[in-house]
Amino acid sequence: DAGVIQSPRHEVTEMGQEVTLRCKPISGHNSLFWYRQTMMRGLELLIYFNNNVPIDDSGMPEDRFSAKMPNASFSTLKIQPSEPRDSAVYFCASSFRAFGYTFGSGTRLTVV
Amino acid sequence: RKEVEQDPGPFNVPEGATVAFNCTYSNSASQSFFWYRQDCRKEPKLLMSVYSSGNEDGRFTAQLNRASQYISLLIRDSKLSDSATYLCVSISNFGNEKLTFGTGTRLTIIP
Numbered sequence: 001d002a003g004v005i006q007s008p009r010h011e012v013t014e015m016g017q018e019v020t021l022r023c024k025p026i027s028g029h030n031s032l033f034w035y036r037q038t039m040m041r042g043l044e045l046l047i048y049f050n051n052n053v054p055i056d057d058s059g060m061p062e063d064r065f066s067a068k069m070p071n072a073s074f075s076t077l078k079i080q081p082s083e084p085r086d087s088a089v090y091f092c093a094s095s096f097r098a099f100g101y102t103f104g105s106g107t108r109l110t111v112v
Numbered sequence: 113r114k115e116v117e118q119d120p121g122p123f124n125v126p127e128g129a130t131v132a133f134n135c136t137y138s139n140s141a142s143q144s145f146f147w148y149r150q151d152c153r154k155e156p157k158l159l160m161s162v163y164s165s166g167n168e169d170g171r172f173t174a175q176l177n178r179a180s181q182y183i184s185l186l187i188r189d190s191k192l193s194d195s196a197t198y199l200c201v202s203i204s205n206f207g208n209e210k211l212t213f214g215t216g217t218r219l220t221i222i223p
Contacts, residue, residue, distance in 0.1 A: 031209050042215035043156070043199070056210060091155055095209055103155035 004104035006092050012110045018080040021107045024073055025094030029102075034067055034077050035091040037106075043091070049075065082111045115139055118200050118214035126222050129190050133217045135183045135200030145176055145183050148199040150216065156199055159185075187219075195221045 005024040013019050025032045034046040047057040049069045057067070064083070069075040079086055087110050095101040118135045125131045137145075145162040160167065162174040162183050173186040183200055200214040 033210070035213075043213040045210060045212070048210050050209070097209065101158065101209075101211065103157070105155055 004092055004094050004102050006090075006104035006107050008107060009105065010108045010110075012112065013082055015083055015111055016081040017111075018078065019082045019086075019109060019111075021077040021090050021092075021109070023075045023077070023092030023104060025075070025092070026102055027073070029094035029096045030072075031095045031097075032069060032075050033093040033095075034075070035093065035103075037089045037091060038087075046077070046090075079109075082109075084111045087111050113138055114214070115204070115212050116200055116202055116214040118217050120215060120217060122218040122220055124220045124222055125190055127190060127192060130186065130188050131190055131219065132184060132186045133198055133200075133219075135185075135214055135217075137181050137183070137200075137202050139202070139204050139212075140181065142202040142204050144203040146201040146211075147172075147174055147183075147185050148201055148213070150197045150199055152196075156213075159198070190221050192221050192223060195219060 004026055007022045030051050032049045035043050036046055037043045044059055046059045047067045048055050052069045052072055065079055067077045089106045089108050091103050091106045093103045116137050123131055147159040148156040149159045150156040160169050160174050162176045164176050166175045171188045175184045187194055197216040197218045199216045201211050
């Protein structure tokens with residue numbers, strides 16, 4: 001199994017630009033999670049999907065952030081417009097009933 | 113107050129020593145607990161689950177104390193390769209797969 005696949009690995013963008021992060025979960029996993037990690041705040045859950053349906057988006061910082069899961073094998077996290085304080089590592093993870101909870105390698109986002 | 117709290121460290125420990133971390137949680141409804149390990153610039157990976165009866169995996173022992181709402185991790189005979197950040201994790205509600213992470217404890221094993 002290829003594991004959870006995220007792209008891009010690194011993204012540098014200018015403030016105000018739109019950023020789209022992508023995630024392919026492990027086949028057969030029915031839950032997908034987007035986390036953000038910073039030195040100050042650690043790992044924070046942004047949004048969680050179950051069977052492609054958003055279950056909990058209480059961690060999404062503000063309206064500039066949106067996430068979609070159009071099918072079981074693909075999800076996106078979009079930031080529009082991006083700001084320097086959005087700079088962080090964004091992780092996608094997938095699981096099947098809390099077992100086999102697996103993270104992708106992350107996307108390191110820098111907004112200048 | 114964060115739902116899961118850890119001492120951020122750093123813990124600098126000589127090779128071969130025993131080191132222990134504690135983690136406290138505030139949600140008494142939390143059902144399941146885990147320790148994850150995260151290497152520098154890598155993703156978190158599951159180290160072990162934590163059970164009330166305690167569980168051991170080689171040099172690693174995890175323990176859960178529900179009465180005091182804390183979780184511990186003990187590493188015996190520490191190796192250089194144990195250097196990493198250790199994350200304490202809880203699942204709050206039965207049937208909810210959302211993991212809540214502590215901010216992690218950084219461990220460095222010194223030769």
